[in-house]
Amino acid sequence: MSLKFIPVPNMLWALIFMWLAVEPSPAEEASYKFDLVDSAGEVTTEQAWSGRYLLVTFGFTSCPDICPLTLWNMGSALRALGATSQDIKPVFISVDPLRDTRDDLKAYAEHFHPDFVALTGSRAQLDQASRNFNASYGYKVNGQLIDFPTSEEMEYEVFHSIYVYLLSPERELLDVFGYGVDGERMAERILELLRLK
Amino acid sequence: MWTRANKSVAGFAFAHFCMLATALEGADPAVRYDDGARYAFIADLHSSNIAVIDTFDRRLLENIALEQTPADMVVNDVVDLLVYIDGKHPRLYTYDLIDRSRNSVALSFTPSALVFHPDGSEIAIAGDGVLSVINPMTGKILFLKDGLTGPVSINYTSDGYSMFITENETGQVFQRKSFSSALTPFATGDAQTTSDLTLSPDSRIALVSTKSSKRMWVRDIYTKRIVAEVLLEGAPLRPYVSSSSKHIVVATAGRQTLVVDAWTNHILNTIEVGDETSMVRTGWLETKGIVSSQGKLHLFDLVGDKKERSFPVEGQVGGMIVVSDSKTLFATQSDSDELLVLDIRREEVLASVPTGLISPSQIAMGITNTLCH
Numbered sequence: 001m002s003l004k005f006i007p008v009p010n011m012l013w014a015l016i017f018m019w020l021a022v023e024p025s026p027a028e029e030a031s032y033k034f035d036l037v038d039s040a041g042e043v044t045t046e047q048a049w050s051g052r053y054l055l056v057t058f059g060f061t062s063c064p065d066i067c068p069l070t071l072w073n074m075g076s077a078l079r080a081l082g083a084t085s086q087d088i089k090p091v092f093i094s095v096d097p098l099r100d101t102r103d104d105l106k107a108y109a110e111h112f113h114p115d116f117v118a119l120t121g122s123r124a125q126l127d128q129a130s131r132n133f134n135a136s137y138g139y140k141v142n143g144q145l146i147d148f149p150t151s152e153e154m155e156y157e158v159f160h161s162i163y164v165y166l167l168s169p170e171r172e173l174l175d176v177f178g179y180g181v182d183g184e185r186m187a188e189r190i191l192e193l194l195r196l197k
Numbered sequence: 198m199w200t201r202a203n204k205s206v207a208g209f210a211f212a213h214f215c216m217l218a219t220a221l222e223g224a225d226p227a228v229r230y231d232d233g234a235r236y237a238f239i240a241d242l243h244s245s246n247i248a249v250i251d252t253f254d255r256r257l258l259e260n261i262a263l264e265q266t267p268a269d270m271v272v273n274d275v276v277d278l279l280v281y282i283d284g285k286h287p288r289l290y291t292y293d294l295i296d297r298s299r300n301s302v303a304l305s306f307t308p309s310a311l312v313f314h315p316d317g318s319e320i321a322i323a324g325d326g327v328l329s330v331i332n333p334m335t336g337k338i339l340f341l342k343d344g345l346t347g348p349v350s351i352n353y354t355s356d357g358y359s360m361f362i363t364e365n366e367t368g369q370v371f372q373r374k375s376f377s378s379a380l381t382p383f384a385t386g387d388a389q390t391t392s393d394l395t396l397s398p399d400s401r402i403a404l405v406s407t408k409s410s411k412r413m414w415v416r417d418i419y420t421k422r423i424v425a426e427v428l429l430e431g432a433p434l435r436p437y438v439s440s441s442s443k444h445i446v447v448a449t450a451g452r453q454t455l456v457v458d459a460w461t462n463h464i465l466n467t468i469e470v471g472d473e474t475s476m477v478r479t480g481w482l483e484t485k486g487i488v489s490s491q492g493k494l495h496l497f498d499l500v501g502d503k504k505e506r507s508f509p510v511e512g513q514v515g516g517m518i519v520v521s522d523s524k525t526l527f528a529t530q531s532d533s534d535e536l537l538v539l540d541i542r543r544e545e546v547l548a549s550v551p552t553g554l555i556s557p558s559q560i561a562m563g564i565t566n567t568l569c570h
Contacts, residue, residue, distance in 0.1 A: 026484040059569065063569060066569035134483055134484060136440070136441040136483075136568070140356060140400070142358065143374075143400060144419055157356065157570065159356070159570045161440065161567050162567055163482070163522070163523070163567065176482060176522055176524065178523065179567070180232045180234035180235050180253075181253070
């Protein structure tokens with residue numbers, strides 16, 4: 001008699017384990033929102049570009065090597081994706097609003113791919129966006145952390161995290177690419193994820 | 198004397214040679230490792246061979262025979278130079294990863310640790326009571342400090358502006374602005390034997406722990422004040438700070454691991470892990486922590502009450518890295534020739550990676566942080 005009941009708790013355990021296995025992590029539960037300003041001065045949120053995936057990174061235009069390479073890899077990925085790239089909007093968020101003028105931002109980002117949109121914002125807006133993306137950024141003068149630069153003459157340096165985030169049209173985090181992932185590899189992974197959706 | 202242990206090692210080595218020959222079939226000796234965030238270099242406890250691992254494709258690329266067995270090993274960020282010491286001879290050994298040449302330079306002391314400056318222009322070498330900074334290409338001494346007490350450890354800030362020299366026996370720390378000879382002293386801890394110093398990636402705070410008093414000390418680098426003193430249940434390991442500089446993780450021998458807010462110094466989480474903890478890392482967008490203990494890796498959310506998850510390790514972890522996407526952890530295992538690979542995001546063990554080594558130990562990479570300066 002009891003044998004009849006054995007499969008029931010087993011199934012229950014299986015369901016519990018399945019639930020545990022798909023439980024989203026804190027990074028996946030985060031809300032990937034931003035409320036920034038584009039190079040035309042228009043307020044832009046993550047809800048722009050309805051129905052498209054977002055490929056997002058943080059940086060600054062005077063970065064000597066890591067940001068240009070990251071944007072190059074993002075642009076290469078879009079070129080490798082061909083027509084599929086129409087489904088993906090590349091977004092560059094500058095954490096250096098003092099030095100990165102709107103014109104500079106547009107020219108810089110579009111140099112890597114014509115579809116790039118460049119955004120920036122106030123300290124509060126950038127703080128909110130970076131918190132939402134589990135990103136980090138800051139400023140230093142002669143190696144000493146400062147709160148927020150108030151003048152270009154301060155000769156401050158910028159640092160920031162270097163992830164590339166792929167968000168779904170519903171603005172869920174699908175994947176993150178680290179520094180050094182080239183465009184071809186990024187494109188392969190994006191295609192794989194788009195097929196799964 | 199030809200002991201059973203010798204036979205065992207010899208047999209093991211032959212098995213590895215056979216496996217290595219298979220693994221290296223088709224390997225291109227002229228390959229250029231041009232990405233510091235992609236290639237990992239693994240040392241062997243029992244031989245002078247090292248393994249080169251492609252962390253993106255998760256495979257062994259080749260084994261390289263060095264002159265000596267590395268006791269400490271570093272690679273510069275552009276991955277053209279591997280520098281190591283053997284801990285026995287007063288020499289600094291280099292392996293040029295472009296032209297595949299081996300060189301060494303004489304030192305005036307037997308080194309115990311070495312660190313590259315973030316821009317690769319100088320390398321700091323520590324010994325008992327002494328520190329030397331040299332140009333790694335020419336061997337020219339750029340800075341020398343002796344008269345220190347006991348073993349010393351070295352840190353560079355991630356932006357390269359400062360170097361910190363720590364006397365582990367006294368807790369005394371000296372700050373040296375890069376390319377200067379002036380040293381500014383300050384004390385950390387309670388003047389007892391301390392761990393190596395840890396700097397937050399944003400170079401704001403410096404941390405040490407003292408096993409005897411079971412304390413962790415957090416010092417603000419700029420105000421030069423101790424801003425937190427945390428009492429732990431057991432002897433703490435060297436503290437760890439996440440890449441975001443937001444969380445401090447400190448594990449103890451007494452199974453307790455604490456997550457501390459790096460700005461407020463409030464304890465955010467307490468996690469129970471296994472015995473004989475040895476290393477700490479963070480990953481998956483800096484929301485998860487990983488602590489190694491005897492026979493296990495423990496994965497936990499830095500913030501939250503979800504129970505820690507553990508994964509079996511063959512023996513003790515000797516080296517552990519999280520690569521730049523924050524999703525993948527590679528760890529050496531003392532009782533295995535294979536690297537354990539953990540998907541931090543999915544919380545699952547992936548296929549292990551053979552190393553072709555007898556006993557893989559420490560891991561060196563050109564770039565492991567996730568910050569751009």
